Amino acid sequence: MTTVSNGTVMSVVASALSRGLTITEVQEAAGISCNVLMNPEARPPEDVMPRIMALIGERFPGEPTTLDIARAAPFSFFGGLADGARYADDLRAATKLLAKNCTVISDQLELTFHEGPSGAKLISSHPMNHMDGGRSAEIGSALIARLFTEFLGIPDCFKHITFSHAPHSDVDHYVDYFGVPVEFNAQEISLVIKPKKLNERIKQANVELFNYVQTHLSGVKKQIEAAKEPRELKALRNAAAENAEAGVFTTTSVAVAANMSVRTAQRITAEHGTTVQGLIDKVREHRATELLGDNRNDIGSIAFLLGYSDERAFRRAFQRWTDRTPSDYRKQLNKQIE
Template sequence: MSERTTSSNWALAIVQALELGGVDCVALFAELGMDYAALNDPDARFPQDGMTRLWQRAVALSGNPAIGLNMAQVVRPASFHVVGYALMSSRNLRDGFTRLVRYQRIIGEGADLNFLPQPDGYALTLVIHGDRLPPARQSAEASLAYCLAFCRWMTGKPIRPREIRLQGPAPADLVPYQQVFQAPLKFNAEHYGLIFERADLEAPLPSANEALAQLHDRFAGEYLARFCSSRVTHQARQVLCRLLPQGEPRREVVAQTLHLSQRTLQRRLQEEGTSYQQLLDDTRRELAEQYLGQVDLTLLEVAYLLGFADPSNFFRAFRRWFGETPGEYRSRRGLVG
């Protein structure tokens, strides 16, 4: 059965953060049946639920629910696998975050990142998915703390986001959060996220190098292709992208294209945490954002490219995805067309 996984690079950073908090991770890995030695194998990956159990036990053993924030103290580019170096060689943090979103599955498959311009800045939002276990809050907090610390390290500047968004109620002790983020905290937020000032993300990075950025893009792209090629979700998504402009693709057509029976396709997608209908919906949503960014495409053309025979169905789906009409989405982002 295919499960979501986390790279050994990211798992090693988590272990270092937990060990800073006084957790004996060698003993803990043995208790959880996980391979501590594999942390030093750059190609090893750890199951998402194993990482969730690791967080849960670490919180119980340390008595520190904010232990995830220790990630801000273990910053090094390799924790993000090749993606860390791709970020460093980017022109600015805006380009770096675009790369982070593109390659984020290399670091961990349990996270969904989004990077979107806001009226007066940029938002990097995060959703963590569990497999059989609901994700640990500490996992998301660690990701935000590490990401911000990495930005400060790369720029050499004490970047202060406009807002830190955290799901769930405010903890009894806010001090660790205030010390790490040094920015306004918003709890009970819809998503985990960092809201940045525009100027901070558009300033040139000291380590920018276009030639290296292209090289890292190639490495990351090759790794992702190799990593994803075994995933039916990835293969089916590619087929859907190809077929959508001809109308809504039927499941049997996608199954035939992949040389699978409908039942096998459905089972494999289920094992990878999705379904045919969910994958179709997710693919359309992702493509809708891309197409609406192309101002030469009319809304009618976008609807047909997404396989909607009736544009009103596209408008309904879009409102469900983004809480606004395609026209409102475009005008809010300053896109006309």
Template sequence: MISNTSDRIKLPQGFWTGLRQLGIAAQDVARKAGLPLTIITELVVTTTQYFAIWQAYSDLIGDTAKGIIELATVYETAKYPPSVLATYHARDYRDALSRMTRYKQLCPPESLRITEEGEHCVIELEWLYTEQSGPPLLIGITLANLLELGRRGTGQSLTAQLVEFTQAMGDVQALEAYFGCPVRIGAKSNRLTLHRKDLDLPFLSYNEELLEILTPVLNESLGEQQSIRSVTEKVKWIMKRCLTGGQPDIHSVAKVLNMSDRTLQRRLTDENTSFKLLLTQAKHEQALEYLADPSLDIKEVAFLIGYEDQNSFYRAFRIWEDDTPSNWRAEHLGANSMSENANTY
């Protein structure tokens, strides 16, 4: 089983149900995305697959704005994963947004940054450990869901002050009608600006008892993810998240860790390693994890660990394992199968 710290994203349980309610069949999305139909039964997907699914939905729906609005309004609250569902039982809108920002770290690839100043509350969408930008529809639905959170939680028809997108989003007038404010295209970042006073509005769905149950479990999951202690472990964790978007460099990793390039190099030297060595180890470890997943073909594995050329992956793998990827997979998957069969007797 592939670990959660690798390039894997959980699909909400009701995702395909939501699309079906809009008259879009899951198999049509899979085919449009160029993915095997088995993707419909997968609980986790890669970042590349995740983005492809959202782009396929956008292509099938026809207009980005229409896809954003319809999915945001039709999706049932009860179908959200626990990390999102907990926000709907928060004390007020501010508490809900704070929880959403915190628990978004459990649901990459997007992350949120909230800033309150004067009469404004600005929420900026960023990508967690990847330079790859998501499809416009995914960006739009992420910001729409934040406003939808406030509307459903407070029971009021809240509006935003301003919505900014870096890319074209289809019918801007439709989006302005939905958000209740101007929508700016071609901005420097994707941002939702709310009325700060709305953050004090209490949630009708506030449930202290349920939060007492959900919060410790979610905090424990988040704690496990953030409990990586050494710089070496942190760097490798970040590298594995970035491999799909290409080969990460020391500058991009240092930026995530809020360090200078020189400081990161010094810390790694103190731990008797180097950036180059850790990158090789990260690729090697990820290759073995992906090869252990029979649903991924060799070309996909090569791409997922940052190799555009399959031959380059083969050469690297021979250095790591003194074997070819296909031989390694056949040997280890065969051994695992025999072990499982033995345990059934």
């Protein structure tokens, strides 16, 4: 079962109730009780939010309900990502943080950050967008815009906004909210960011706190995954971790340690959107960050301990995982200690 952060659901439930919908109506639309919906510790099923938004859209056609929710919603909607973003060095780093950790908000949410010579954009997609005609996507986009301008203190960030669905109210409402042109029935849902704004420094930037938040979010994602992870996948993940302690990093060895055939291991991981090699790489990434924390370990030795044929192969892998070279990562760690 895929799940969503309750910070997102609670904002939508509160809006529904404030507009006169009854608790019974909200519960029937959601398919679960309001005790679960309003429990900040719970993670309800992922289809709850679009179900409630579809009900709101049906009851209040033509009204800018999504924008009203975005104006009033607390930043806990982001499941802790907002607090992390404010410690980023600049808007680029904050945007990358959102994209990398978006599953904290919703298991199936995808935020992709693209940056090129012609501009930069944050693209959003979710397989359940069709359930409410894109209303949940509008709330998310509107809240990200508010996060950048209001919470991070960087105004006038965007060039234009695009949505892949038709508008649910007069387009002027959207233009008034975002302050830039808004296109509907486009190929994607995106926030197009002005390139020069990406380098704009965030007032509360703090390298030490930002790195702490990234570590914390990594732990949160692992807890979310562990809570819903099937027994077979857990066995493979544990086998990859145990093999790493012995310096063994092959697909076959992981399958054998989990008492499975390689074919079975590959099928199980594929069913859950990963691969056996992906599990191995996650273990390698975690172990690499630990080893880099000790300056006595030179990078060549770390590469050897993690099963790489040479230092260059390790550097490429580490940069793919973290967007930083091993040397840059170590320098950042050393700065925090000084």
